[in-house]
Amino acid sequence: MKPVAVSTQVTCFHCGEDCGKHPVVAQELQFCCEGCKMVYEILNQGGLCDYYNLSKNPGSRQTSIVRENKFAFLDDPSIAQPLIAYSDDTQTHVSFYLPQMHCSSCLWLLENLFRLNQNIISCKVNFTRKEAEIIFNHREVSLRSVAELLTSIGYEPYISFSNIKDARPGVSKAKIYKLGVAGFCFANIMLLSFPEYLGIDGKEVNLVRLFRYLNLLLSFPVFFYCATEFYQGAWRSLKHKFLNIDAPIVLAIWVTFARSLYEVLTGTGSGYFDSMTGIVFFMLVGRILQDKTYAQLSFDRDYTAYFPIAVTRLNNNGESSVALPDIKLNDTLRIHHQELIPADGILTRGKALIDYSFVTGESLPVVKEMGEIIYAGGRQTGSNVEMLVIKEVAQSYLTKLWNRDELKSGKKDEQRSFVHLTSRYFTWVVFGIAAITAAYWLVNDPTKVANSVTAVMIIACPCALLLSNTFTNGNILSMLGRNQFYLRNAQTIENIAKANHIVFDKTGTLTNGASLEISYEGELLTPQQQQWIALLASQSAHPLSKAIAEHLGDRSPESITGFTETGGLGLRGSIAGKAICMGSKKFVLGNKQGDEKTAVYVSIDRKYRGRFIVKNHYRENIVKLFSKLRKGYSLSVLSGDNAGEKDFLQNLLGKRAGIYFHQGPHDKLNMIKQLQSTGKKVIMVGDGLNDAGALKQADAGIAVSDNCNNFTPASDAIIQAEKLPLLHKFIRLCRINKRVVVSSFIISILYNVAGIYFAVQGNLSPMVAAILMPASSLSIILISFAATNLAAWKLGLK
Amino acid sequence: MSAIIILLVISLIVAGVFLVAFLYSVKQGQFDDEQSPPIRILFDDTPNSTKHQ
Numbered sequence: 001m002k003p004v005a006v007s008t009q010v011t012c013f014h015c016g017e018d019c020g021k022h023p024v025v026a027q028e029l030q031f032c033c034e035g036c037k038m039v040y041e042i043l044n045q046g047g048l049c050d051y052y053n054l055s056k057n058p059g060s061r062q063t064s065i066v067r068e069n070k071f072a073f074l075d076d077p078s079i080a081q082p083l084i085a086y087s088d089d090t091q092t093h094v095s096f097y098l099p100q101m102h103c104s105s106c107l108w109l110l111e112n113l114f115r116l117n118q119n120i121i122s123c124k125v126n127f128t129r130k131e132a133e134i135i136f137n138h139r140e141v142s143l144r145s146v147a148e149l150l151t152s153i154g155y156e157p158y159i160s161f162s163n164i165k166d167a168r169p170g171v172s173k174a175k176i177y178k179l180g181v182a183g184f185c186f187a188n189i190m191l192l193s194f195p196e197y198l199g200i201d202g203k204e205v206n207l208v209r210l211f212r213y214l215n216l217l218l219s220f221p222v223f224f225y226c227a228t229e230f231y232q233g234a235w236r237s238l239k240h241k242f243l244n245i246d247a248p249i250v251l252a253i254w255v256t257f258a259r260s261l262y263e264v265l266t267g268t269g270s271g272y273f274d275s276m277t278g279i280v281f282f283m284l285v286g287r288i289l290q291d292k293t294y295a296q297l298s299f300d301r302d303y304t305a306y307f308p309i310a311v312t313r314l315n316n317n318g319e320s321s322v323a324l325p326d327i328k329l330n331d332t333l334r335i336h337h338q339e340l341i342p343a344d345g346i347l348t349r350g351k352a353l354i355d356y357s358f359v360t361g362e363s364l365p366v367v368k369e370m371g372e373i374i375y376a377g378g379r380q381t382g383s384n385v386e387m388l389v390i391k392e393v394a395q396s397y398l399t400k401l402w403n404r405d406e407l408k409s410g411k412k413d414e415q416r417s418f419v420h421l422t423s424r425y426f427t428w429v430v431f432g433i434a435a436i437t438a439a440y441w442l443v444n445d446p447t448k449v450a451n452s453v454t455a456v457m458i459i460a461c462p463c464a465l466l467l468s469n470t471f472t473n474g475n476i477l478s479m480l481g482r483n484q485f486y487l488r489n490a491q492t493i494e495n496i497a498k499a500n501h502i503v504f505d506k507t508g509t510l511t512n513g514a515s516l517e518i519s520y521e522g523e524l525l526t527p528q529q530q531q532w533i534a535l536l537a538s539q540s541a542h543p544l545s546k547a548i549a550e551h552l553g554d555r556s557p558e559s560i561t562g563f564t565e566t567g568g569l570g571l572r573g574s575i576a577g578k579a580i581c582m583g584s585k586k587f588v589l590g591n592k593q594g595d596e597k598t599a600v601y602v603s604i605d606r607k608y609r610g611r612f613i614v615k616n617h618y619r620e621n622i623v624k625l626f627s628k629l630r631k632g633y634s635l636s637v638l639s640g641d642n643a644g645e646k647d648f649l650q651n652l653l654g655k656r657a658g659i660y661f662h663q664g665p666h667d668k669l670n671m672i673k674q675l676q677s678t679g680k681k682v683i684m685v686g687d688g689l690n691d692a693g694a695l696k697q698a699d700a701g702i703a704v705s706d707n708c709n710n711f712t713p714a715s716d717a718i719i720q721a722e723k724l725p726l727l728h729k730f731i732r733l734c735r736i737n738k739r740v741v742v743s744s745f746i747i748s749i750l751y752n753v754a755g756i757y758f759a760v761q762g763n764l765s766p767m768v769a770a771i772l773m774p775a776s777s778l779s780i781i782l783i784s785f786a787a788t789n790l791a792a793w794k795l796g797l798k
Numbered sequence: 799m800s801a802i803i804i805l806l807v808i809s810l811i812v813a814g815v816f817l818v819a820f821l822y823s824v825k826q827g828q829f830d831d832e833q834s835p836p837i838r839i840l841f842d843d844t845p846n847s848t849k850h851q
Contacts, residue, residue, distance in 0.1 A: 050842075104837040104840075107834055107837050107838065108837075108841050111838070111841075125834055126830065126831045126834065127831055127833035127834035127837070128830070128831045128832065128833050128834075129831070173824055173825070176824050176829075177821055177824065180817060180820045180821055180824070181817065181821075184813060184814070184816075184817040187813070188809075188810065188813055191809075192806075207802065210803070210806075214806070214810075
């Protein structure tokens with residue numbers, strides 16, 4: 001095969017990403033890296049190349065090579081046991097969470113896993129949850145090899161400490177059963193009520209009685225089973241001495257049922273069974289829509305989800321895996337490249353370069369020498385290091401913060417939606433009307449008292465309010481979900497709508513954690529000098545050196561002599577007889593005053609030439625977002641980083657905005673508390689564990705994530721990072737929510753007024769009730785859907 | 799008259815069968831994952847290519 005001049009961009013056959021200048025070639029196919037090629041070869045050998053036919057470039061990039069014994073801990077039965085769902089003599093069932101799963105090819109490949117290893121009996125994928133349930137013969141193949149096989153084809157299982165402890169929350173099946181039963185009973189009761197409404201022949205007494213008793217029979221399951229949903233809600237709220245909307249609804253259901261029962265048993269009427277079951281049915285539909293959860297997301301993660309499940313412990317006879325809670329004081333642990341430090345300790349071997357960005361918000365890794373203390377939560381990059389544990393996992397500096405009682409307990413003691421308060425006024429009004437009616441009839445015609453009062457109670461149940469609320473909430477939740485802004489529950493909509501202050505974290509939230517922007521200021525460098533600097537910088541593994549080497553591009557072909565690196569400070573070396581020195585201001589110039597920016601200084605031949613200024617790369621369209629938000633909200637930024645970008649941020653947020661740097665997790669939490677004590681309702685937008693306290697303390701905590709399936713700290717909402725610029729629109733939509741609920745409620749009151757007109761006269765016929773009730777329910781549903789969709793369309797959301 | 803009663807009984811039974819079927823399918827978890835079954839049905843039973851062309 002002739003070498004082909006590559007002029008156009010070559011994309012990787014496996015993952016579809018740009019292969020760069022030097023693609024890896026195998027069997028005339030191009031790959032971006034060895035990892036992708038390896039996956040291809042495994043699949044090719046296994047006869048699974050259909051993978052590449054089902055969708056184009058289905059793989060995910062294999063940049064980070066998983067170290068060989070990463071899953072060694074699965075050999076330890078005490079660690080593996082909680083992961084296993086079921087096990088007998090020959091088979092084991094295990095369920096893995098595979099975050100890389102994203103397309104039909106993934107599904108196909110995973111379900112054909114048994115072709116790669118005959119001891120895997122079956123693999124069934126749950127796409128919604130990104131889980132694969134694997135059944136394998138544990139006599140022939142170990143759990144560890146299964147995990148390694150998945151990793152080798154590009155689907156590394158994500159196993160964390162919290163997997164073991166709790167099952168993920170699912171949609172409550174009981175509610176769906178109740179809905180099914182209510183729907184069945186409602187439809188049949190309606191059918192059986194028709195003859196009477198349409199004027200069945202009065203002589204068919206037996207038939208009329210049959211229909212009535214059948215209706216009574218069919219209403220039992222609704223009254224005693226389906227409606228328990230509301231009984232429980234009402235009981236819970238009464239126990240907390242708080243009257244929520246469920247209480248008046250329960251009252252209405254009971255009154256309707258008692259009166260209908262009385263009418264049927266005494267043969268005086270047909271009762272309002274259809275109205276009662278219909279109300280219950282529609283309200284259950286609303287509840288279920290509103291409770292729709294995102295099965296693949298978790299809003300309740302604590303630090304244990306972020307930490308690894310086991311680490312390597314060194315002892316006299318080699319190394320072993322140890323589960324996180326079993327780490328003892330004075331253990332020696334080996335931390336590998338890209339592994340998290342699980343507990344506070346002292347570095348005993350190797351040079352650590354620890355990325356604390358997720359924990360503290362510092363954007364650049366920190367160098368630690370032997371003998372220094374390293375804190376739990378940082379991610380080691382570079383070589384392996386060893387550490388001596390000085391505090392157990394639960395006692396470590398950062399874990400202690402997350403274990404604080406105030407953060408552990410439920411967020412707000414009692415979440416009180418405006419709907420509950422409105423329903424209270426509504427209930428008093430209804431009681432008032434009922435009392436006046438009773439008084440009137442007591443004077444004029446005492447026989448009509450019971451009749452008219454119960455009719456008022458039946459017709460004026462606040463179910464319209466509940467319906468408009470649940471349907472609007474449900475629709476807004478799903479619209480926001482389509483735009484990749486996922487809310488924990490409906491209450492969050494209101495909390496976001498009420499807010500008047502927004503606090504942002506910087507690193508990872510406003511900036512994109514991964515990329516750096518580099519600019520140079522100082523004496524102009526010749527191309528040759530640039531190549532020298534690139535060569536020198538490329539010798540170091542420090543992220544700043546790497547970024548500069550990449551920024552400058554071509555390296556000098558000359559060789560380098562006398563290279564020395566002073567950890568975390570700078571580099572020295574001589575190229576073509578010139579002594580080149582680059583690093584911190586102190587390292588290059590000897591003084592360290594007034595330098596808040598992250599910069600790398602360069603001298604050539606002992607003469608200072610200039611400095612490279614490193615800036616975080618801000619996310620796209622952030623400027624526009626702030627120009628919108630500035631109008632309606634007071635803003636602040638809390639950053640764990642240095643103050644290098646203060647001016648830029650101040651410009652971005654406006655003069656009145658508070659911008660604070662060097663903020664630890666405690667400071668952020670206290671800042672939110674302070675804002676709240678001045679009466680502000682605060683939204684916190686953050687991404688890392690250092691924001692976890694603040695996210696929880698805030699009235700609404702929004703976690704930003706580049707990939708929603710990755711770890712996010714506990715929060716009320718999760719937003720896909722690329723959608724962050726739309727935040728102001730999302731907030732607008734949340735504010736519209738209340739208006740829609742109230743307006744559809746007002747419209748439904750018109751129906752109620754019509755109903756009450758009949759009710760106070762004591763002649764509310766079951767047919768009028770049966771027409772008014774579904775008509776008002778349906779119009780509420782239509783209005784709330786139309787209004788929210790119109791609002792979203794106006795805002796330009798999907 | 800008796801025809802109506804027979805029809806009534808039949809209609810309730812038919813509706814009841816559907817209710818039971820619905821409850822059963824929810825219990826079996828048929829609505830837990832709505833994404834993979836429609837994809838899965840399109841796959842061939844056996845991979846039809848051992849080597850990629």
